[in-house]
């Protein structure tokens with residue numbers, strides 16, 4: 001099968017479009033003919049030797065944790081899925097999942113049936129960002145209706161979904177973005193959008209119940225000042241989480257780090273919201289699998305509006 005593989009950690013030169021053996025089907029798994037894979041910052045961070053690299057074992061490594069495709073084989077002990085089912089999922093994270101490939105062996109308990117109204121590309125991009133937003137807002141953040149939440153980096157993959165889920169929950173949503181994205185985020189439901197280039201959110205916003213910190217580092221630490229006593233900040237970038245947690249102790253704000261987990265029930269809920277038109281997934285761009293370097297370059301700019309998707313023949 002075709003796959004993107006790295007044999008050493010490094011920049012885009014390490015990404016090889018090559019022929020590899022199809023994955024074996026183990027108990028509890030389905031073999032999927034893959035049609036699309038989502039691209040996330042964790043993918044290129046891991047390929048450079050950061051991100052989830054401590055969890056993936058020996059190289060070579062096929063990146064990618066989310067996919068959408070058609071089941072071609074089902075292990076004997078799997079009864080929930082059949083050959084021919086259209087499925088999608090976010091799987092095995094942070095261990096290797098190999099979704100940048102024509103075939104993916106996926107744990108049946110981490111995947112969902114793809115509704116007809118959810119396109120292959122949208123399904124491939126919904127898992128990682130959607131589950132991060134869901135788990136940050138509801139599992140870690142305990143967001144309730146009529147609370148106020150700040151979403152830092154609202155135009156990104158996680159941010160644009162978090163805005164919509166928070167509005168669906170009935171919260172007031174304040175977010176940060178470049179001016180060119182303000183109308184877009186207002187249309188997605190943001191009540192207040194702040195231009196982070198010219199304004200500091202802490203000058204305008206305080207006493208919120210929850211911050212979803214998609215930036216980390218000094219930006220996350222600064223945003224602690226927006227949180228009311230007893231409120232929370234959920235910080236996404238793992239590399240700066242310890243610094244944000246420490247600062248939170250000084251400010252008496254509870255800082256929750258997060259590592260998104262596969263969860264097929266939550267994935268079903270997200271797909272249901274999409275089908276009910278309560279959630280949109282903005283696809284910023286799609287690239288064929290062999291053009292993954294272009295997708296990584298786009299992601300590394302830190303300016304992606306929504307999600308990047310790889311299409312697979």
Ligand SMILES: NC(=O)c1ccc[n+]([C@@H]2O[C@H](COP(=O)([O-])OP(=O)(O)OC[C@H]3O[C@@H](n4cnc5c(N)ncnc54)[C@H](OP(=O)(O)O)[C@@H]3O)[C@@H](O)[C@H]2O)c1
Pocket residue numbers: 040041042128129132152153154155156157158159176177178179181196214215219235236237238258259260299302303304305306
């Ligand atoms: N811990 C976990 O389990 C987990 C899970 C998912 C993601 N993450 C991490 O969370 C972060 C966000 O992920 P993502 O997929 O949403 O990233 P992304 O899609 O690459 O985010 C891009 C967005 O960031 C915005 N942005 C850049 N600089 C900003 C700033 N100073 N203030 C506000 N917005 C800014 C840009 O908005 P404008 O174009 O409007 O400027 C752009 O739309 C990444 O570091 C990722 O690795 C962690």
